[in-house]
Amino acid sequence: MRRTGLALLAALLAAPASAITLDDAIALALAHDPSIAVADAARDAAGGRVTQARAAGLPSVGVRGSVGYGRLDPQGFFGLGGANVTPFSAQASIEQPIFTGGRVAAATAGARAGLSAAEAGRSGARAELAANVAAAYGHVLATTAMVGSWRRLLDQTSEIARQAQARFKAGEAPSTDVAQASARLAEARGGLAAAQGAVSAARARYRSLVGAEPVDLAPLPPGPAAPATLDEAITLAARNSPAIAGAEAALQAARAAARGASADRLPTVGAFAEAGRVRDQFFPDYRANAATVGVRAAWQLYSGGRVAGRITETDADTRAAEARLRAARAQVEEQVITLFEGLRTAGLVAAAAAEQASASEQARASVAHEVRVGLKPQLALLDAEREAIAAAARAAAASAERLTTAYRLAAALGG
Template sequence: MTLKQAISLVLLACPPANVAMPAQATTLEEAVAAAMDHAPEIEAARADADAADARIREARGQGLPSATLSGMIGYGRLDPQGFFGLPAANVTPRAAQLTIEQPLYTGGRVSAGIAQARAGSKAARAGETMTRSQIVVATVQAYGEVLTTHRMVALYEQMVAQMEEIQRQARLRFKAGESPNTDVAQAAARLAEAQAALEGARSFAVSAQARFANLTGLTPQDLQPIPASPALPATLDEALDSARANNPALAQAEAALDAARAGARGARAERLPTIGAFAEGATVRDQFFPDYRSDAATFGVRARWQLFSGGRVSARITESDSAVKAADARVRVARAAVDEQTISAFQGVRSASLVETAATQQALAAAQARDSIRHEVRVGMRPQLDLLDAEREATAAAVNEAKAHSDRIVAAHRLLALIGR
C-alpha cells in the first residue's frame, strides 16, 4: 500500500459513517462552524445545561400546590359472624382519596433549593461556553497544523529533489576527477536526512488531517491560508478585566460557590418547621361489612417540626459550611489562575506576532543566501558543503515560517477563549 493510499484510508475512517462529508472547508470560519455543529462534546454540554434548567423548574415546584389521587379495589367474601345480624356475603371493597396540599411556610427550604438550582444552571451554561471555546481553539490549531504539515511536505519534497540533483552533480564531478569522494558522501548523507524529514512530515500530515476530520467532520482539502488575527484587547488591563468578567472557568467556580451557599441555607432551614394547607376527599365502599358506604371531606392546616434528629441536621450544616469554604477557596484559585493564564496568553499573542515577523524575514534571507551560494558553488567559489548547509537552512527557515503563521492564530484564539469571547 502506498503512502497516499494510507492517508486516504485514515481520512475515510475518521469521520462517523452517518456524517455527510462536504467536499472541502475553504476557510477557517467554515471549519469552526462545522466543528460547532459536529462536536459531540458540545451536544453533551448543551444537554447538561438543559438538565440544569429543568432542575430549576423542579425546585420551584416544591413551593407549588400538589394533588394526589389514590385508590384501591378488590374482591372477597366478608363474614361478620352474625354481628348485628349481618350474613356473610361476597363484597367488592374499594376506596378512593384525593388530597390537595399547598406549602405555606418551609423555613427557606424552597427558596434555597431554587437558588441552588439556578447556580447549577449558571455553572452548566458556563461549562457549555467553555466547551465551545475549547473546540474553537482545537479546530484552529488543527486547521493550522494541516496547512503547516502540507507546507512542510512540499518543502521537504523540494529539498529531496535538490539533494538528489546535488548528489548527481557530485558523482559526475567525482567521475571527472573535479571533486573528491567526500562531496559525494556528504551529498548522500544530506539526501538521507532530507528523505527522513520528508517521511516525518508526511506522518505528521496524516495525523493533522485525521485530527481535523475528527473535529469538523470535513475532508481537509483546499484550505485557505491562515487569516489575520481576530480583534483582541488593546492592553493587558483590558484583557484582564474581560477575563475576570467573562471567563467560563471562573464563572463555573463562582456558580459553585453560589450553589454551596444556597445549600448551606437549605441545611439550616431543616431546623425550622413546615406548614401547609390541605384539602382531602375520600369515598369508601364494602370495607367493614357488606354494603358499607362512607364519604368524607376535610380541609385544614398541617405543621411539622422535627425537634430531634440525632445530630443529622447539625452534621449537614457543618458539611454545607465546609463546602462553602472549599468553594470560596476554589474561586480564589480560579481568579489567580485566570489572571496568570491571561497575562501569559496576552504576552503569547505578542510574542507569536513578533516570531512570525522574524520567521518571515529569516525565511526570505535564508532563501536569498541559498540562491547566492548556489551560484557561487556552480562557479567554484564555494565548496559543495556550503550549498548543502544552505539548502537545509533555507528549508528549516521556511518550515519555521509556516509554523509561526499557525502559532500566531492559535495564540489569538487562546486569548479569546480565556476572556470569554
C-alpha cells in the first residue's frame, strides 16, 4: 500500500528545482493587482497637489499679445484720415505674493497631509495584499496535496472493492465486505471531488491576486517574525500602523483647512512689474511703450457669511477627524491584540496538528503491517488511511492559517 497519511505534509515540504517562493508571488501580485496601481496613482496625485499648493507662493510670470489687420478711421480727429493698420500689442508681467494671510501655508500643509495619507494608504494596501497572497498561496499548496492524497486513497479503495467483489463471487467473502468496500469507494470519490473543487477555487483566487498560474510553488515559509511581547506589538502598531498614520494625516489636513478658512478674513498683498508695447491701437501709426512696478492688495470686507460658514465647517471637520483618530487607535489596538494572540494560538494548533498527523501516519503504518500478516481486514487499512488524510489536512490548514495570521499581524504593525 502507498502512504496517504503524511503525503500532504510531504508535498508542502518538497520544493521543485525552480520553485516560485511566496516572496516571488507577492512581488508578482504587487506588479499585477489593480488596487496597488490605484494606490500608487493616488500617491502621485497627492504629490502633484503638494507642488500646486507650493506654487501659489512663488512668482508667476506671464506674456500675452495680439496682432491683427484692419482699417482705422479717426473721422478727421487731429486731422487724421483713415488708413489700413496692423494693430499689435504685447505685455509681460511678473507677480510675487507678499502676504496671503496664511492661505498658502495652510494649503501646502493640507496637501502634505494628503500626501502622507496617500502614502499610508499605499503601505496598507501593499501589506494587505501580501497577507491575501499568503493565504491564497497556502490554500493552493494544501488543496493540491489533498487532491493527490484522495486520488491515492481512491486507487486503493477501488482495488479493495474489486478484490472484495471477486472474493464474494468466489464464495470466499460475505456481501457485507462488498457493501463496506463500495461505501468506502463512494466516500473516496466524494472526497476527491470536494478536494478538486477546493483546489480549483484556490487556484482561481491565487491567479486573481498574482496574475499567474500557481505552478511549482515552494514550501510554506516561516513568515514574518512577530514582536516578542504584546506590549511591544501595540507600541509598534501605534507608531507604524497605516490605519493610524492615515487618520493622523486626515487630522492634519482638517487642521490645515481650518487655518485656511480663517485666513480668508485677511487681505492679500502682492508685488508686480509689467511692461507693454502697442502699435496702431487708437489711430494710424500710434506708438506707445509702458512699464509699471507696484503693489496690489485685495481685502474682502463682507462675504455674506461665506467665510464664517467655512470656518464653522472646517472646525467641525477637525473635531470629526480627531474622533476618527481616536477610533483608529482603538481599532488597531484591538486588531493587534486579536492577531497577536491568534498567531500564538495558530502556532500551538499547527504544532498539535502536525503531531496528530505524525501519530496518524504511524497508526496507518501499523495497521498496514497488521493487514499484511492477516491480523486485520483491508477495510481497517482504509479507515486508517482516511484518518491519516484528515489529520494531514488539518495540519496543512493549520500551517497555512498560522502563516496568514503572521502576515496580517505584520500588516497591522505597518510591516
